[in-house]
């Protein structure tokens with residue numbers, strides 16, 4: 001239902017639209033070429049071969065200036081792709097495009113030349129055409145030779161077929177130049193060029209000649225910061241291309257049919273791609289300050305008084321101290337120039353431009369600003385010194401966090417550890433004492449000097465401390481090791497009184513419990529008259545049991 005309704009709606013729109021077109025179209029055939037003596041006035045357009053592009057006069061209502069330009073036929077944004085006279089506007093709609101007798105393509109008004117679009121080409125057989133790709137060309141008809149083409153003189157926009165780059169042989173350099181402001185196409189502060197930086201091709205934005213932004217090196221059919229242009233989420237999937245031949249290096253792009261592809265260097269120094277509703281920005285920040293290391297902004301030495309994180313924010317309102325305003329009424333400066341001027345002057349706390357986007361108004365002083373909640377006051381760029389996001393302050397915050405959280409954690413952790421350890425040691429000691437009590441509860445321990453049948457005295461068994469065993473065997477050193485028995489290693493040792501002993505460390509894994517140990521000990525003590533070695537006693541440490549001979 002919905003799609004049917006949509007279709008009907010579109011059908012009605014189409015009928016209405018085509019109807020008005022029929023009424024408005026002049027009865028004369030579309031103009032597709034011009035020869036010397038022909039004129040194109042304000043109400044006429046030159047159609048491209050195939051009809052995709054148009055060339056004609058247009059005005060910018062905010063300034064009431066007139067320009068000659070090229071645009072996509074049917075582009076809802078009506079974006080101007082190329083302008084013949086960006087720096088020489090016409091002040092009224094009486095401009096005419098003509099080719100004079102020297103073969104020069106020019107704009108006249110009131111019988112006088114306003115601007116020569118081409119140099120004098122000195123041919124009577126030149127013919128101007130808007131080719132199917134949107135290039136305005138001037139050709140020598142008899143020699144079938146291109147004399148001049150608009151693609152060699154880009155303004156602020158690149159569209160499919162145009163080149164951004166250079167030809168070392170011809171010294172041709174195709175670069176884009178931003179508009180001065182959103183209403184003034186005159187050359188602004190920024191240029192976009194293709195340059196080789198450290199052996200890699202990059203797109204470079206310069207502000208008044210100084211490198212301002214770089215796209216990253218060309219790889220995998222793209223520039224890292226322009227990947228949004230062919231991202232699958234973008235409606236227009238641009239196909240980027242870099243051609244590098246001997247003396248010829250250029251960047252180009254194309255896009256699927258049915259769209260109005262363009263790449264514009266806007267007056268703020270940002271690359272804007274797209275058309276209709278989807279616009280893709282290559283530079284997300286409004287300005288580059290020189291401390292960013294992402295987004296392609298080139299790092300720069302900061303002025304002494306500026307720090308990392310300082311930035312300009314657009315705010316509606318007024319500076320309280322109005323006595324500190326300076327104006328620079330230079331019609332060739334733009335927002336980007338004013339930003340630089342303010343950023344580099346320590347006393348500057350804010351700036352703006354005049355209403356048409358040229359000239360600078362600069363505020364100095366304490367920077368106290370009264371925000372106008374209604375938003376009706378002209379917006380100004382106000383310096384915001386973000387103290388909390390300042391690098392040094394950040395460090396301090398981290399140090400405070402460490403002191404406030406980590407240190408108490410460490411201390412309490414240490415206390416817990418000590419308590420647990422002490423308890424563990426106490427428990428071990430208790431267990432050892434219990435062992436010893438158990439052991440000494442046996443017969444042979446009780447009856448010291450127990451008499452055997454043959455009347456020989458049985459040595460009383462002693463319990464030695466672990467430290468004693470350690471000292472006797474030099475910490476169970478491998479040199480003292482005599483061998484490895486079935487139940488564990490045997491070490492040679494020496495008592496402080498000089499007696500030589502052997503210490504058998506019963507392996508922990510032997511699984512011998514207290515009862516077995518006790519029995520073994522008593523058994524050995526009882527039968528030792530047949531042995532050469534006598535059991536002197538035992539030693540118990542944690543889980544370990546030792547026999548000392």
Ligand SMILES: *[C@@H]1O[C@H](CO)[C@@H](O)[C@H](O)[C@H]1NC(C)=O
Pocket residue numbers: 041042043044
């Ligand atoms: C423009 O030129 C056409 C054809 O020569 C003419 O009919 C029309 O009146 C002219 N328009 C203006 C505004 O001069």
Ligand SMILES: *[C@@H]1O[C@H](CO)[C@@H](O)[C@H](O)[C@H]1NC(C)=O
Pocket residue numbers: 090091092093094109110112114
């Ligand atoms: C239009 O402006 C030009 C200068 O750009 C001037 O020479 C001409 O007289 C003006 N024409 C009208 C009708 O105002």
Ligand SMILES: *[C@@H]1O[C@H](CO)[C@@H](O)[C@H](O)[C@H]1NC(C)=O
Pocket residue numbers: 144
């Ligand atoms: C002019 O030259 C172009 C290529 O440069 C060619 O395609 C075209 O056919 C030529 N036209 C004539 C009339 O020779």
Ligand SMILES: *[C@@H]1O[C@H](CO)[C@@H](O)[C@H](O)[C@H]1NC(C)=O
Pocket residue numbers: 167168169170247248
């Ligand atoms: C670059 O210049 C050379 C020499 O004029 C020319 O042969 C070549 O076609 C040019 N390349 C481009 C892309 O214009």
Ligand SMILES: *[C@@H]1O[C@H](CO)[C@@H](O)[C@H](O)[C@H]1NC(C)=O
Pocket residue numbers: 166173175191193195206
């Ligand atoms: C082209 O122009 C840009 C900007 O004006 C400049 O930085 C660059 O060096 C030029 N390239 C060549 C090859 O001349």
Ligand SMILES: *[C@@H]1O[C@H](CO)[C@@H](O)[C@H](O)[C@H]1NC(C)=O
Pocket residue numbers: 220
């Ligand atoms: C190159 O780009 C394509 C799509 O744009 C992506 O699928 C692929 O992973 C990329 N390759 C590398 C090596 O980055």
Ligand SMILES: *[C@@H]1O[C@H](CO)[C@@H](O)[C@H](O)[C@H]1NC(C)=O
Pocket residue numbers: 330331332333337
């Ligand atoms: C106006 O500004 C431009 C761009 O910043 C500069 O090149 C020019 O010298 C300035 N003109 C004057 C008169 O200050």
Ligand SMILES: *[C@@H]1O[C@H](CO)[C@@H](O)[C@H](O)[C@H]1NC(C)=O
Pocket residue numbers: 063184331354355356357358359
């Ligand atoms: C913009 O405004 C300034 C002053 O308000 C003026 O001097 C300048 O000529 C204007 N520029 C254009 C292109 O209208």
